[in-house]
Amino acid sequence: MTLDITGWVCPLPLRDSPTIVMGHGGGGAMSAELIHHLFLPALAPAAGATQVLADLGDSAVVGVAGMRLAMSTDSYVVRPMFFPGGSIGDLAVNGTVNDIAMSGAAPLYLTAGFILEEGTAVEVVGRVAEAMGVAARTAGVTVVTGDTKVVDAGHGDGVYVTTAGVGFVPAGVDIGPSRARPGDVVIVSGAIGMHGIAVMSVRDGLEFESQIRSDTAALHGLVAAMIEPDDDGVRPGVRVLRDPTRGGLAASLNEIAAASGVGVDVVERSVPVPAHVANACGFLGLDPWYVANEGKLVAFVAPEDAADVLERMRAHPLGAEAAVIGECVEEHPGMVVAHTAFGATRVVDLPIGEQLPRIC
Secondary structure, three states, X not given: OOOOOOOOOOOOHHHHOOOOOHHHHOOOHHHHHHHHHHHHXXXXXXXXXXXXXXXXXXXXXXXXXXXXXXXXXXXXXXXXXXXXXXXXXHHHHHHHHHHXXXXXXXXXXXXXXXXXXXXXXXXXXXXXXXXXXHHHHHHOOEEEEEEEEEEOOOOOOOEEEEEEEEEEOOOOOOOOOOOOOOOOEEEEOOOOOHHHHHHHHHHOOOOOOOOOOOOOOOOHHHHHHHHOOOOOOOOOOEEEEEOOOOOHHHHHHHHHHHHHOOEEEEEHHHOOOOHHHHHHHHHHOOOHHHOOOOOOOEEEEOHHHHHHHHHHHHOOHHHOOOEEEEXXXXXXXXXXXXXXXXXXXXXXXXXXXXOOOOOO
């Protein structure tokens, strides 16, 4: 099949670049162009088949034998493989567990695929595998199948990992990127920016006043607490969940605003950015809103349930620093607007490429 790129729309990363560049993997506008104009048309299902892929959630919810299952897949190419607070091994487990959890599902099983570069020390591969095993046992999921391939020296970067996961979606749970409504309250589960800065500090040999550690963690326990039915059997109105990995908080908010057709207003000073992360970003010329996280989530919650959900989050160790950062509005649909400490407003754009490549 010959692809016709003449009708592709702005922004123009694919039309301008006939080859793949790092920005195509950054979770921003370039990634979106690649997905919407290349992968979605190429992978479209047969006429009449259910279209799930185009929902573009962290995981897909499909019906099987009267049950609803959440499925997700992800690949990990982080460099370096080991960083303060984690490694490519636990990142691969936690990342896929979190993608499943963002549908409100309870993760059950994982698969693991390894691409190993010839010449990589067996001890290094063992450390990665051990870290995956510990993370899986901690999360209560089981790795049930896998695959290993080896590529020539110079054609890889040590170890790449691909995981896929499946989980069970409880009855009454309906969470997805297009379900946000005007009036919904936006909550973030804690401080942002730590994972990306932790990886960058090791990659570039940087030393800051205090060590910044990745926040990598499995979030399904926190999600379960957020959506647990009350004494009357009613679940709180958690409409959208997203873990802000590539592209950070800014990308997640933009994706949800676009999918739901709502505007998102954020109070800038309400977004929790640790001082050491803010200082590191200032030194590196980065915006913490665009830095990847691996143990945080963003929730869009019905206004009548927001106080209850926030209380539940703060009662969980992974949500102790949860904060309300904004709300959905009817104005400026599809756009994210930040209100600054000086009373001004600014548009928070979807990033074009990626500030920090290969951080997951």
